[in-house]
Amino acid sequence: MRATVMYGAGDVRVESVPDPRLTEPTDALVAVNRAAICGSDLWPYRTLEHSDTGRRMGHEAIGIVEAVGTDVGTINVGDVVVMPFAYSDGTCIFCREGLHTSCIHGGFFGTGEADGAQAEAVRVPQADGTLVVLPVGFDDALMPSLLTLTDVMGTGHHAAVAAKVGPGKTVAVVGDGAVGLCGVLAARRLGAEQIIILGRHPDRIALAKEFGATDVVSERGEEAVERVREITDGFGVHSVLECVGLEQSVLTALCIARPGGAVGRVGVPQDETIPASRPAFHNNVTLSGGPAPVRAYIEELLPDVLEGRIDPGHVFDRVVSLDEVPDGYRAMNDREAIKVMIEV
Numbered sequence: 001m002r003a004t005v006m007y008g009a010g011d012v013r014v015e016s017v018p019d020p021r022l023t024e025p026t027d028a029l030v031a032v033n034r035a036a037i038c039g040s041d042l043w044p045y046r047t048l049e050h051s052d053t054g055r056r057m058g059h060e061a062i063g064i065v066e067a068v069g070t071d072v073g074t075i076n077v078g079d080v081v082v083m084p085f086a087y088s089d090g091t092c093i094f095c096r097e098g099l100h101t102s103c104i105h106g107g108f109f110g111t112g113e114a115d116g117a118q119a120e121a122v123r124v125p126q127a128d129g130t131l132v133v134l135p136v137g138f139d140d141a142l143m144p145s146l147l148t149l150t151d152v153m154g155t156g157h158h159a160a161v162a163a164k165v166g167p168g169k170t171v172a173v174v175g176d177g178a179v180g181l182c183g184v185l186a187a188r189r190l191g192a193e194q195i196i197i198l199g200r201h202p203d204r205i206a207l208a209k210e211f212g213a214t215d216v217v218s219e220r221g222e223e224a225v226e227r228v229r230e231i232t233d234g235f236g237v238h239s240v241l242e243c244v245g246l247e248q249s250v251l252t253a254l255c256i257a258r259p260g261g262a263v264g265r266v267g268v269p270q271d272e273t274i275p276a277s278r279p280a281f282h283n284n285v286t287l288s289g290g291p292a293p294v295r296a297y298i299e300e301l302l303p304d305v306l307e308g309r310i311d312p313g314h315v316f317d318r319v320v321s322l323d324e325v326p327d328g329y330r331a332m333n334d335r336e337a338i339k340v341m342i343e344v
């Protein structure tokens with residue numbers, strides 16, 4: 001089959017690889033119909049050291065089940081399924097607490113633990129716990145929005161939950177990538193009264209407003225902090241969604257939280273240390289977040305997508321074929337595209 005392999009920074013190839021096989025009785029094989037390129041794929045795209053073996057990329061997919069192992073009970077051949085970016089058994093102590101990304105039998109697609117989903121097919125470990133059957137076919141207009149349940153919508157929602165967003169709250173979203181934009185949508189869905197997007201790209205700002213942003217702050221650093229305070233009576237916001245992961249964005253997030261506020265961070269931290277320790281301490285700011293247990297959120301978000309109450313699929317502003325995936329990476333890295341969908 002054909003699959004996406006990254007050999008080093010800027011070196012993404014689509015090439016023939018061995019067909020995936022069932023290797024554990026709890027596995028399923030899924031023929032991929034839709035996949036996506038993630039903002040987190042851009043970190044290795046910028047920094048990965050060259051290797052001769054390469055890394056199989058992709059962790060967001062919708063497809064059809066082609067085969068199941070002997071221990072798979074609830075997933076059947078022919079099911080149209082959505083695959084979250086992490087696999088999980090759904091039964092261990094952490095899964096039962098809703099923290100599927102810490103599953104003791106779990107792992108992550110496209111990391112070496114399981115092969116990537118930017119491919120014609122993918123082996124899905126722990127199929128019963130991982131996959132969710134969709135009640136629609138591939139031709140459904142909701143496919144882009146359903147695809148966001150694999151990562152970005154669940155991740156934006158996780159940032160909002162970690163930041164304690166609720167009715168009447170003031171919210172700021174740091175980062176105008178697909179996750180930040182989904183964070184705006186999640187904050188609106190959870191009843192936020194004011195939603196400030198920190199970003200500066202006109203197309204992204206327009207989508208943020210469509211998703212429910214009430215204010216835009218295009219400044220950066222200390223100026224951004226001042227501007228957020230200005231539009232929140234000088235105090236800052238109740239909830240901050242940190243959707244970037246750089247030192248500067250985490251610093252901004254912690255400095256715009258009002259006393260007693262919370263920061264939910266879902267941007268993968270690119271630094272070992274957390275800034276603004278003293279102001280965060282002084283203001284009793286909660287810092288929470290991490291890899292989103294998107295599997296836990298699919299049940300909650302799926303009805304809203306199916307019934308049209310949220311339309312996170314608008315974050316996809318480019319569609320490519322599998323062979324065009326390398327150009328999809330380039331387009332996202334050059335900020336020509338917010339998020340790229342792959343039609344396999």
Ligand SMILES: [Zn+2]
Nearest residue numbers: 089092095103
């Ligand atoms: Zn588990």
